[in-house]
Amino acid sequence: MVTDSSIAYFIAMFIVFVIATSFSIGWAKADGIKPITDKFELGYIEDLEVKEKVKPEVTVVVKELDEVEELKRKVQIAKLKRELAELEKPVFNNDLFNDCVDILAGLGVPKRKAKAEAQVIFEKYPDIKDHNDFIERYGKR
DSSP states (O other): OOOHHHHHHHHHHHHHHHHHHHHHHHHHTGGGOOOOOSOOOOOOOOOOOOOOOOOOOOOOOOOOOOHHHHHHHHHHHHHHHHHHHHHHSOSSOHHHHHHHHHHHHHTTOOHHHHHHHHHHHHHHOTTOOSHHHHHHHHHHO
């Protein structure tokens, strides 16, 4: 029959056996024991055969522009800018437009608003020839 004291005896003997075995293994391998420090290893570096990375060949194409091509390009840009300025230029008579803005300002319309309204009327009715025609169109709107 197994008693409590015999179970405790077996456990104590097992602990003594583990300690004795660990001590003897440690004694046998005492040559490879490292001293205890507060530093620890984070990882290992293994020298494996490093394969060369194949870099794709990149061909850089540089188009050299000579001066003639550059000047032709600048001339074309200047022509396009001039054409754009002509398209943006108002079609109507500038003196008539300024007189009409002054007429609206004389009627009590603020200068900025008078200019905007005159612009709208002249764009809507490009056939305005004189001041009376403008005042009629302004009155009808």
